[in-house]
Amino acid sequence: MKQKLGTASYSNIYTEALNMMMDVIKKELKLFGISYDNWFFESSLLAEDQISEAIARLDACGVLYEKDGARWFRSTDFGDEKDRVLVRSNRQTTYFAADIAYHLDKYQKGYDLIVNIWGADHHGYVARLRAAVSALGLDADKLHVVLVQFVNLYEGGQKTAMSTRGGQFIPLSAIRKQIGSDAMHLFYMMRKYTQHIDFDVELAKSQSNDNPLYYLQYAHARICSVFRQMEEQGYDYSVDTAELGNLDEAEARALMKSLLRYSSILSLAAETREPQVLLEYLRELATDFHSYYNRYRFLVEDEGLRCARLVLAAAVRCILFNGLTMLGASAPERM
Incomplete structure (x- = not known):
């Protein structure tokens, strides 16, 4: 082709095609939340x-x-x-x-x-x-x-066959449009990069506890709902009036221990370059919160106890928000 077109024409076509392809790649990566400083x-x-x-x-x-x-x-x-x-x-x-x-x-x-x-x-x-x-x-x-390691894509319970040699593949954009960037980020980080990942599209779209994105976002939205209910019921919230000594329930202690691990988990994830460490921690934190939420009321008459439980809830909300943000996912206030 180069001989037929001539060096100048071939170079122009090559450059134009390359720029078109790069524009598509950059646009899709931007929608996925990825930006490179240098190409x-x-x-x-x-x-x-x-x-x-x-x-x-x-x-x-x-x-x-x-x-x-x-x-x-x-x-x-x-x-x-x-x-x-x-x-x-x-x-x-x-x-x-x-x-x-x-x-x-x-x-x-x-x-x-x-x-x-x-x-x-x-x-x-x-x-x-x-x-x-x-x-x-x-x-x-x-x-x-x-x-x-490679990612196996499952749709409708069936493994999707792909081959680079055969030109059989599903582009990133097609999956992102189905499940969104949030789910893709977290599903890619469900396991260590040295392990194969079975990417289940149906699970990523589901509203179940097995879906890590839904589970974490629901915990965050649940806490936000508690604070909305607090305002609707006319309660005040003050850290100064919180009687933290009242948080002596086993579930509260477990939750506080989970909160204390956050700093070390971040360091470990950064040092080992393994974001799934943070994801797993957030899932454990959400589990501890749900256990506490399902057993105890937050909006009680006792101001000191109410504020103490709200302080604990606010701390969990903060870490869930920060953790989801670092993993490239959103933290909605309503679901």
Whole structure:
């Protein structure tokens, strides 16, 4: 096609098509609540000759050799299972050479931490990339590769067959339109990224306790309803008049213990980069609140006890709101 159209025409069509595709991708990601600060194009590596620069730097380190007309990287010296080709016998560089240049660019920008998010099928690629980073004299400990397992999509109780090779897939936009961004965010975080996820569309749309989004949002809305009822019944709410010593019920103590765990849970989720830790905590907190709510009345005549229970409810509402927000979901006041 390039020969038929000519270099200039082909380049114009290519650029226009690329821009159209990127506009669609960016628009959909924005609707999903995702925004990237920077988009990196592999073509920039070629335009700026960064691939040749990376290969030359490896050569200067004495880790390349010639074999069968190709240039090889002696990656086995750095823990890889076999050596890797960087330049084929036809003088074309490999994808691996481009990946090395890309990561060299990242290191040259001075980042303290470099995180790659890959599909689990790329697990065999980790060793060779870390080998290249080490061979370049860079700190391989700065590079963290997160291997994410696949998601199985279920609709109507049936697993949906998808294949990238066969062109069979369901776009993100189609699922988002069915269940909304809130549900998608939480369902993707129901399990650790190293585990397979069975994404049940019907469950995501259901109003049941098994749906984590509904369960958490309902707990938040329930607390908001209590405070609306307080105003409707003409009660005042003051932290100063709350007699917290009256919160001696077993359910209240369990709820307060759950609240005290929030800070450590946030730290753990951030340090391990595992948001499902926060999601699971919020579900436990909501369970503790529902248990307390179902057994005790909040709007009692005793002002000190009433305000104490409302203080406890307000604390739970605050954490549910903050937690849902951090997980990319909304916290409605009415449901």
